[in-house]
Amino acid sequence: MVALKHRNLKLFTLALALFAITIMSFLLNYTQNSGLVLWNPEKYFRFSGPIIRFMTSVRRPCSCETCVSEAENSVWFDERFNYTIPPLMTKQSNMVSEITYKWWTRLQGEKKPMEINKAIEEMFNVIPGHNNLQDQNPYRCRTCAVVGNSGNLKGSEYGGEIDGHSFVFRMNHAPTAKYEKDVGNKTTHHFVYPESVRDLQDNVSMVLIPFKTLDLQWIVSALTTGTINFTYAPVPRKIKVTKDKILVYHPDFMKYIYDKWLLHHGRYPSTGILSVIFALHVCDQVDLYGFGADSKGNWHHYWENNPSAGAFRQTGVHDGDFEAEIIGNLTSINKIKVYKGR
Incomplete structure (x- = not known):
């Protein structure tokens, strides 16, 4: 029973984290595209590993392997x-x-x-x-x-x-x-x-x-x-x-x-x-x-x-x-x- 509770807790934590990432990704993408600075979650949270890669991919201007308009390449x-x-x-x-x-x-x-x-x-x-x-x-x-x-x-x-x-x-x-x-x-x-x-x-x-x-x-x-x-x-x-x-x-x-x-x-x-x-x-x-x-x-x-x-x-x-x-x-x-x- 304890193991089941731990498993449910992990699933709930993962779901909550994914929900938070989705909301923050939306805000980052929105502020980037609109030019408005409503809220910058990077100022308040530290991301690492898969989360950084996920957030970076969302903020890219296209879904191609490389995007022409991406800056900081040259x-x-x-x-x-x-x-x-x-x-x-x-x-x-x-x-x-x-x-x-x-x-x-x-x-x-x-x-x-x-x-x-x-x-x-x-x-x-x-x-x-x-x-x-x-x-x-x-x-x-x-x-x-x-x-x-x-x-x-x-x-x-x-x-x-x-x-x-x-x-x-x-x-x-x-x-x-x-x-x-x-x-x-x-x-x-x-x-x-x-x-x-x-x-x-x-x-x-x-x-x-x-x-x-x-x-x-x-x-x-x-x-x-x-x-x-x-x-x-x-x-x-x-x-x-x-x-x-x-x-x-x-x-x-x-x-x-x-x-x-x-x-x-x-x-x-x-x-x-x-x-x-x-x-x-x-x-x-x-x-x-x-x-x-x-x-x-x-x-x-x-x-x-x-x-x-x-x-x-x-x-x-x-x-x-x-x-x-x-x-x-x-x-x-x-x-x-x-x-x-x-």
Whole structure:
């Protein structure tokens, strides 16, 4: 009888401890996510062993083996990564700082731009302007494949692996038809600028990267009157895309990448590095495919038959070597994983 009482006492104590841990874990997680300091149990209790490991796991920003947004992993990363800067323009986050605006309007030499606030207002009268991509969930593992256009994808047979990700980011002209075995056929977000736009399936989000005020005007025109057909190059008057799935890259986020990540190398970031840093801010795990040269050192697109015909690395506006160094550093600290193909 005494042994039974002892056993019941142990079970009750264990249940009480688990209940206390659950309550304290909730409070820690709540204060971390909300920014409020309501109560800090660590100030009053000492935890050890399994309890510390349990509490630490609850406070992680995701359930992946490694989470991109976890800090204190690399000084180099922590000095650059700023989660508070919004990657997309929305109705709630539609202001462009004066410093950004002056830099941004010089990127493609816009001479007589429309007043920026008017352009933004007109744009959000046509597209929804909502964004929930930066939501965090400690019980979620959002995996993202950022698929570049390198010829090293040829013969890689990465298609199925790419399609297995939660999000699949592609960019510019990137075709999938006839290349599914190597590049997959799933796309959730397609990054473009007006001069590189292409028709998209109804379930694909178009992420417009604007380099000038005219680009904001163009998206309105392409969805309504179709009056704009030229920027510095021909652009389509109309586009096939679901209006409610149009997202707009924030100029402040572009400037943040140029200042903090590129350290002013090149004139402005490439679509590739814009997509990679974007992924760091909205994904829990980031895998890169189709970046870099092929195994023979050729820089070309996977849909080109002649490897020497591409040479897309030498654009005159991007610093390919420095951007490659950033990707190498991110790989070395396990923030991303790069699949080099062939």
